[in-house]
Amino acid sequence: MANGDDSEQVRELQARLKQLKLMTVAPTGFYGSKTTAAVKSFQSKNALTASGSVDDATWKKIQKLTKKPTADELRPPTVNEADAPDPRCMTGRVMCISKESRTLAWMIDGKIISTMDVRFGSENTPTREGVFKVDRKEKDWVSTLYHTPMPYSMFFSGGQAVHYSADFAARGYAGASHGCVNVRDKGKLAAVFGEVQAGDKVVVYW
Template sequence: MRNVRSAGLAAIAALVTLAVAGCAPKVTAAVPAPLATEEPVVRTDATPTPTATPAAARTATALPAAAFKATPTPTPSGEATMDAAANAAAAAKKAAADKKTAGDRIAPANTDPRCGYGTVMCVSKAARKLYFMKDGQIVTTVDVRFGKESDPERRTREGNFLVFRKEVQWTSNLYGSEMPYAMFFSGGQAVHFSSDFAARGYNGNSHGCVNVRDKAALAAIFDQVEVGSTRVVVY
């Protein structure tokens, strides 16, 4: 009888235990927080999260149109070129604008009246000089030589031109000669330094360009010449 009672009590205890275990909430052990003195763990292999850039900072700063200047590149089949009629029209328009701004001026002796206003490389074949002028005043004078007058293909053209291109270093695609500080004004003809002129003087001539003997002086002029604004008057 005692054994039967003991077995019954054990069965009841087992049922109570199962019931309690089934209803009890699952307990998840809490991860203790690090102590204040502990150093935070830094993963060296972690990829940083990109920081968003404000929209205002992503907007490109637009440069004024005047700041953009074309950087010409050498052409493989010939010298720098510009349509002669377009150049003449542009040069005439610039000369008229310069004259209107400057008013009536008397050009210095030995210079052409068209050199009396604006920024001009005033080239005298008779004097064999290039006068770099600003508003009728001579800033710099350098010795120059020209192409062969008796050869139409090598004769330096005369007239009122506009500098349409300039290159610190240029090698002639037609003749293979070096043309430092080249400032093109009529087709492939340019004002440029000539090492041959510096060495031989007037014993030689150009292929039509305006050769300058003084490299340092021409470099200073080159820095002041503006493409599309500075004129070249050859007379």
């Protein structure tokens, strides 16, 4: 397993690293910077080559020192813990969106005002990464491509928007978007929608 992987085995790895208190975020199944750092830390403490990738020796050692994760450990019912903000989120008014921790943080001048769980597009319809601006806001929008409701839409890259998803609220991470950033907490998103203005920054990062 290595940086960029996305699998159930990675989810298990993250749950085991959490048991070892090397990770604090909930398992997501995506191997990003936090997982790499946690693996490196484990390898350094256990006289293994600190590559940040999981080879056979590292995986066997992690398995030996942990127990098989429970269903709740693999998919905790609690909301995701926000990632450390990307440096590009630290100035101005920003929706700071981490793919690894699956969170959106609404930030003003480096201070987190609100955080919420999000999900992203599938491999076929990925959510674009980078720095964008809110082009427009639509409180009641229906997708012209997929004909599904997209309440509280804040468009930032072509047809991609941050919006509430009833499907996400019902199914969680069993589904995916068509590239948009789905939010499952309607109340939290409605409050942020009221504050965000056209031109505010959107940062999507791993």
